[in-house]
Amino acid sequence: xxxxxYDFNESVRHRTEYxxxxxxxxxxxxxxxxxxxxxxxxxxxxxxxIFEIYDRLMxxxxxxxxxxxxxxxxxxxxxxxxxxxxxxxxxxxxxxxGFAISPGVKRAFGDVLNxxxxxxxxxxxxxxxxxxxxxxxxxxxxxxVSLNWAAAVAGTPEAEEQxxxxxxxxxxxxxxxxxxAIRRALRAWAVGRLWxxxxxxxxxxxxxxxEERIETFLREQxxxxxxxxxxxxxxxxxxRKFRLLKDEEIQLALSASAGA
Amino acid sequence: MGERLNANTSGDFMMLLxxxxxxxxxxxxxxxxxxxxxxxxHGTTVIALKYREGVLNVGDRRATSANAIMYDRAEKxxxxxxxxxxxxxxxxxxxxxxxxxxxHSFKYxxxxxxxxxxxxxxxxxxxxxxxxxxxxxxxxxxxxIPVVSAYDLDRGEGRIFFYDGLGARFESVEFGAAGSGSExxxxxxxxxxxxxxxxxxxxxxxxxxxxxxxxxxxxxxxSATAGIEKVLPIARAVTAEGIQEITEEQLAEIKKSLKL
Numbered sequence: 001x002x003x004x005x006y007d008f009n010e011s012v013r014h015r016t017e018y019x020x021x022x023x024x025x026x027x028x029x030x031x032x033x034x035x036x037x038x039x040x041x042x043x044x045x046x047x048x049x050i051f052e053i054y055d056r057l058m059x060x061x062x063x064x065x066x067x068x069x070x071x072x073x074x075x076x077x078x079x080x081x082x083x084x085x086x087x088x089x090x091x092x093x094x095x096x097x098g099f100a101i102s103p104g105v106k107r108a109f110g111d112v113l114n115x116x117x118x119x120x121x122x123x124x125x126x127x128x129x130x131x132x133x134x135x136x137x138x139x140x141x142x143x144x145v146s147l148n149w150a151a152a153v154a155g156t157p158e159a160e161e162q163x164x165x166x167x168x169x170x171x172x173x174x175x176x177x178x179x180x181a182i183r184r185a186l187r188a189w190a191v192g193r194l195w196x197x198x199x200x201x202x203x204x205x206x207x208x209x210x211e212e213r214i215e216t217f218l219r220e221q222x223x224x225x226x227x228x229x230x231x232x233x234x235x236x237x238x239x240r241k242f243r244l245l246k247d248e249e250i251q252l253a254l255s256a257s258a259g260a
Numbered sequence: 261m262g263e264r265l266n267a268n269t270s271g272d273f274m275m276l277l278x279x280x281x282x283x284x285x286x287x288x289x290x291x292x293x294x295x296x297x298x299x300x301x302h303g304t305t306v307i308a309l310k311y312r313e314g315v316l317n318v319g320d321r322r323a324t325s326a327n328a329i330m331y332d333r334a335e336k337x338x339x340x341x342x343x344x345x346x347x348x349x350x351x352x353x354x355x356x357x358x359x360x361x362x363x364h365s366f367k368y369x370x371x372x373x374x375x376x377x378x379x380x381x382x383x384x385x386x387x388x389x390x391x392x393x394x395x396x397x398x399x400x401x402x403x404x405i406p407v408v409s410a411y412d413l414d415r416g417e418g419r420i421f422f423y424d425g426l427g428a429r430f431e432s433v434e435f436g437a438a439g440s441g442s443e444x445x446x447x448x449x450x451x452x453x454x455x456x457x458x459x460x461x462x463x464x465x466x467x468x469x470x471x472x473x474x475x476x477x478x479x480x481x482x483s484a485t486a487g488i489e490k491v492l493p494i495a496r497a498v499t500a501e502g503i504q505e506i507t508e509e510q511l512a513e514i515k516k517s518l519k520l
Contacts, residue, residue: 054371080276240370
């Protein structure tokens with residue numbers, strides 16, 4: 001039997017279908033810059049999802065837990081090795097994602113004899129100012145995209161687009177504060193999740209998704225799941241900039257929303 | 261990335277560095293004892309005192325090389341993490357490299373294992389780093405002595421540990437000191453305790469006052485110690501709230517009140 005280019009294309013198509021089918025049901029992750037740092041937010045059942053990578057780097061994703069774990073540890077290894085051998089300033093998101101992680105993910109995807117990574121990952125890097133913050137989204141095929149201000153990973157690419165629209169609304173002005181960022185991220189999460197699981201939305205367009213539906217859905221999901229949110233704090237004097245937010249802090253942001 | 265299943269899963273940073281050939285051990289060791297012409301920079305006097313809220317560390321800023329003064333802005337008190345300070349005397353080059361190693365080692369463990377390294381674990385890590393320095397120390401270079409101050413969150417108190425060059429660790433009740441100047445002022449510590457009471461009952465201001473006096477006396481007796489006259493020393497404290505930087509203004513204020 002001869003392995004032809006046609007077989008390669010076919011196998012890539014099969015892999016893509018297989019991976020996307022499994023990713024569709026994943027819980028989205030929203031990332032957004034705010035005045036005092038960077039926020040990543042998601043909803044989860046039991047497993048922790050947002051992780052510190054380095055002093056100014058964090059990461060979250062959806063997909064297969066052990067695949068995410070491999071990426072997480074790979075990124076931490078690279079970051080610490082570089083931070084020690086050179087300097088913490090040399091540990092940047094583009095080196096970690098672009099050189100340490102992406103090629104391996106790409107290789108696994110292209111190697112038909114091995115299992116591909118079933119993941120979409122979101123990396124966030126905090127800069128000195130919000131406009132210097134950077135987000136990288138990494139796809140299961142090794143492709144990555146860099147974004148400023150906000151980014152998202154979700155069950156489908158369309159869902160991700162819809163989330164970014166929620167994170168950076170057209171009518172918004174200036175850099176949000178933490179409370180606003182949390183509220184936008186939660187809303188974006190609900191929209192992203194709905195887009196991924198409800199095939200009708202794509203046909204009917206964004207207008208068909210009513211305010212009421214988003215809010216009811218989010219409320220239901222928040223009762224069933226747990227909100228996980230973490231920040232890199234721009235102004236803390238502590239060595240560790242990364243911190244998981246407490247439930248009270250998230251509730252405070254929500255109660256402050258009355259009217260806003 | 262498939263080989264990751266056999267990877268370093270214990271959060272051991274030294275193992276990671278060794279596996280990547282980044283741990284400098286042996287490669288620079290000369291076969292013969294080093295000639296006096298290699299004049300490495302040495303840090304001199306550092307002091308750690310307990311006080312009411314935690315532990316205060318103060319160090320003069322001189323670095324010497326044989327009988328030459330190399331530098332008068334050396335930093336010999338460094339944070340290892342948010343609850344641990346290290347004060348170093350001896351070979352500046354090796355000390356700085358090991359401090360960088362320890363900082364990364366603690367962070368690497370916390371980030372990969374998703375829990376903080378225990379205080380006991382951190383102290384053992386310091387011993388291990390010192391022991392790895394032995395072959396160089398035997399050649400007459402690279403020897404340094406650290407004093408580690410930590411705030412023990414479980415016990416709710418500051419603790420001081422001192423080491424020998426091989427890595428033996430001892431816990432100190434009231435104070436710790438290292439460097440050429442420290443030996444000459446040993447009796448002064450006891451005199452202060454016997455006349456003014458134990459350090460751990462002092463306020464930060466009182467402890468700062470005593471530590472500046474101690475440095476001043478050390479400078480009188482030891483040519484390698486700069487004291488406090490020309491350049492203010494460096495001072496940091498570790499408390500339940502983490503690392504506190506003592507400002508130059510605070511130090512200048514206290515220096516003014518001393519009868520030197």
